[in-house]
Every structure is written in structure tokens, then in C-alpha cells.
Amino acid sequence: MTAQLEAATRLSLDEDDYFRGVSAGMPEGSRRVIDGLEKVKSVYVECDRDDALLTGFNRYLERYVATRRLPRQEADCFFLVGASGAGKTAAIGRLLSGHAALRPVPTPYGLKPRYVSIKLKGYAPPRLVGLQIVREAGYGLAMKTGRGEVWDGMAGHLQSQGVFLVHIDEAQHLLKRNASQSDREELANAIKGVAIDTKWPVAFVFSGLPEVLGLPIGDDQVERRGNFVRFADVAMPEEKDLVLNILSRMGEAVGIASSHLADTDLPERLAFAARHRYARICQLVEGALQEAMHWKREALTYGHFAVAFERRSLAYGQDDKNPFLAEHWRGLRQGSFLTIDDAPAQSS
Template sequence: MTNYTASSPVKTACGRTALAARIVDKYFSTDRDDRFRQVLQDFIDDMSVAVASQHPEGRMLALVGGSGAGKTLTMEKAIKHVNGLDDSNFLRLTTPSPCTLKQLGRVVLERLGYPLQRELADHRIWEMIRYHLKEHGVRFIWLDEAHHILGRGSDSELTKLRDVLKSTMQQREWAVSLILSGLPVLSAFISGDRQVERRSQTFRFQPLAFPDDVDLVREIAYEIVANHAGMAIHDEIGTDEFIHRLIVASEWGLGSAITLVRRAVLFAHSQAGADAVVGVEHFAEIYAEERDCSADSNIFFAADWQEIVPSNSRLDAALPARPKRKRGKTA
């Protein structure tokens, strides 16, 4: 079996910075993107119907998935391809942490162009928000990292947050729909109030699975190395076992797997330039740097790798030191 080589003539000499710019500025579209785009379009269309009815009210769409699943990027790509969502009626912000009613209100007002210059009561802040949402014609708000809502706040604070967001959706004079993206715990926030739950729908980003997603992950790895970077890839990268290791090392997140492949490519290039052959050792080194783990806890090296929990890798400080970087060409 021979090494996989680029199918297009992109194997040109370039610096690491140029290579990084070339491989990072790529997006992998999957069936999930098509499904989510349709869900988002239906959500927007339903809002248009609702505000034109005799009983206007907003709705909530939750994007739920693990870290590195690709929620934010999928949403960013989708909003460019749907009708009825643009800068005139859409507000995006990152949910603050910790997320209190006042802190969230400050972020929303600042995003609307009205940063608070003095302390105000919570209810006054949200009165201003509702007024300015209407003045600006904002019908949709996207709260990214929305799991921060369920931070270290008290139950009473969480209830106040939920009630305010529910009220924002229910305002007859200017109903607003909410898009929340975050970790799976976000579902607890939605299910905590039946009225919120009734107005919501959830799009779940399922984790990668073995063997179901082997072909997808292998295709992406080959695409990044061979076609985006124009570098050779060792045949061991194409095995089902390696792809399984990659899925586990990425904690079953598609976005994390893509990032890990890109980092391995850049490390290989740092070692041997554009003539490097991307192999397992490059993935192992990148994983070791990310997790600060020894060879015995490195999913790409360890014999008992299926028993390793990636999130526990930093707890093995007493184990042997991780493998040293190699400086020559790899094969």
C-alpha cells in the first residue's frame, strides 16, 4: 500500500503561515448542514407568520451538542444561506460568564449600541432592551455559549433569566425569537419551564460514532492533508483503527477532529516542510501538547487506548514523560 498523495497540483513550497491560512479557511459541509439549514429556514418562516397573526409571539431554537461539535460554525454558515435573516433584524452575541440577568442585559445593550454608563435596576435594563430591539427592528437574537446561563447562579437567578427571556418572546407589541447554542446542559434550562418548552425546538449535534462515521472522518483527513495542504499522507492514517483513535482523541466532536488534523499537518510542515509525510507521530505529538499527557496516556501511541478517557489525560503527571519531538523527515 502506498502513501496517499495530493490529487491536485497544489504541492508548492510555502511557509507555515501561508499553509495555515490555506487549510483553515475551508469548511466541510455534511448532511447535517443541509438538515439544520432547513430547520433554521422553517424557524424564520414560522416567526414571520406568527408576527403577522392576531397573537404574535416569538419562539426558541436550541442548538445543543458537545464541545467541538461544530455548533457555532454550522450556525454561521447557515445564516448566509437562509431567507429572512440579515443584519437589519438579527443580533448575535456571546453569553457572558457568569451570566446574571444584569450581565446579560449589559451585553445585549452594548451590542445594540447603548452601553450602560451607570448602574440600573434589572427591570429597567430590560425595559431599555425591549425598546431598542423594536427601534432597531431586531426580531432574532442568537445567544452563543448559552450554557453559561446555567453557571454558578442561584435557582432564583436562573428563574429570573428564564422569565425575562420568555417575556421577550411573548411581547405582543414586538415579539422576538431566540436562538440558543451551547452544551447539552442547555436542555435543562429549556425544560425548566413548560411555557418555554412549548415554544422551543431543539436541533441536536450528535457526537461522532464508530464505525458509522469512519468514512466521513477518513475523507475529511485525506482532504485536509492531500488537497488543502498538498502534502503526502502515510497509509497508516487511512486504517479504521487510526480513524477510531482520532474520533476518541477528539472526544467524538467533528469540529475537534478537523482541528486536530489541521494541527498535525502544521506540525509535520514545521518538521520537514512541504515534503513531509503526515503520519501517526504528528498526531501523537499534537495530542500530547494539547493534553499534557505521557506516552502511556496518548491515544495515538498507547496499546490500551480504548480505555483512555481524554478528559482525564492531564491527571497522569506521575507517568513517564511524553515522547520528544522528532526533527527529521517523517515517513
């Protein structure tokens, strides 16, 4: 095991011990629910979009491997885009960590990763993004290193660590909202320079909001190399079975039933409350299960969802604004997942 992996393992163990202490200070009922929530959070419900993502990524990887057999050719870029709450981060993280072609390589010094993944939390200058990438790969560089030096040497640094793929999550933060055309072209050229390195072309995977597509548009050569997968909203009633499967699979983890809701309008209300976003649907189901566990119930009810929605919005005490309680819920404006629209509910 490398020193980097050993340090990460020690940190993980220390954090587990730390939060076990936090959990121990919670009420007994909360400790029981925490145990249940850990089981719920471990559930990932696959669907057609995961198949589409895997197929698109495999096609992309096929072309990259063929590129390596022809050293003068260049690597493409892969883009996964979708609205906030679509579940992009979980889906791409699960794909990369579980893909057989990306498994770490055993060496006499431990396991060496084939890819690195970073998550941008806000706009960061390209130099700092480059530093984060090479450091995640285990290559140390000084903070004073210039932007040109970081990106110009990145392919060689990653080659020395055996890393051929770089994943950047929340990649829309690569660009400022008011980025000029020259800013876009400069960043696109920096990424392109690493992707077309003749000795070690690096494969880039970008996931984030659709704004990230502003990157390739700034350079038609990067656009030409783009591979794109988009996570659309959950369509209702066409994908009602997906919502029911989410309810069933997540509830099964803690022995809480949901089959009795199949012939009700709960799945439609749930999708509506979550703005038809996959990850938000899962988030609300998790919240409803949390309430059911607190009440020690064996089956989900509308009430569990109504309370879960209240806790994640400003709908407390306003039943006409709660899509799990309002009679004319279809008339509510979507987007009141976190805030309440002042407009009154309308008849459906």
C-alpha cells in the same frame, strides 16, 4: 456604513496590521506555517448535522415569520446543544452569517443587521446580558440602567434597530450552576417577556452545553415554545467517511495528502483521541498538518498526529498513553485529550 460598522472595520484593519507585525518577528519557517494554517483554518467540512441544523432552523424561522403576520402570536426559542468540542459555535455562526433571510438591510445610512450574536464567557447577571444585547444592536444604554428597564424595553430597542433575532452562544452561562428555582423562573420570564412582545416579538437562539436546557425547564411555557437540535458525538465506524473527509479537505488546503490512511486504523484512533467530538477532531487534524508543514512533508503520518496529541496533552514521553502510538489504544480511558489518566493502559 454605520458608525458602529465603520469602527469595527477600522479595528479589524488595525488588528491585521498589528499581527502582521507579530508574524514578521517569527522565524521564517514559522511564517510559512502560519500562512498554511490560515488556509487550513478557513476550511469548514459540512456534514449531515449541518443539514439537520439548517432544516430545524428554517422550520423555526417559518413559524416566526408567520407569527409576524399575526401580531398577537408569540415567538419561539431555538436551542442548539451539544458537548464541549462538538462544533456548535462554528456551525451556528456559519448558518446565521450565511442565511439569506438574515442578510443586513441596505439603508441610506449603511447596512443594518437583522440579528445580533453575543458570546458569554462566564456567568453574567441578566442586566449585563441585556445591556450587551441592545448595545450589540447599536442602541446605547447607560450602565446604571436597572435589570427590569433593560429587558422591559428590549423589544422596542431592537425594533428601532431592525433586529428581530438574538443569538446567545455559551448560553449555559445565563444560569449559575447553583441557581435557585426562583432565579431560573426570573430569567425565563425576562426572556419570555421579550419573545412574546405583541408589537415586536424577538426570536432567541441559544447555543451551548446541555445545561442550557435548565432554562426552559424552569417555565413550562418557555419549554412549550422550544425548538431543539442536538449535536451528537461522531459515531465510529459508522461515520468513518466523515473523518476521512475532514482529513482530505483540510489537507487539500495545503497540499498534504491523507488518502493513504483510509485503510488504516488512524481514523478510529483520531476520533478516539478527540473523544468523538467533531471540533476536536478538526483541532487534532490541524495540529497534525502543522507538524507536517514544519517537517515539509507531503503526506500525513501517525507521527504527525502523535506529536500533535503530545502538544495538547501530558502524554509527552508516555507512548502507552498516546492513542496514536499505544498498541492497546482502545483500552485508554477517554478524556486524556488534555490530561493523562494515571490508570495503566489495558488490552483491547
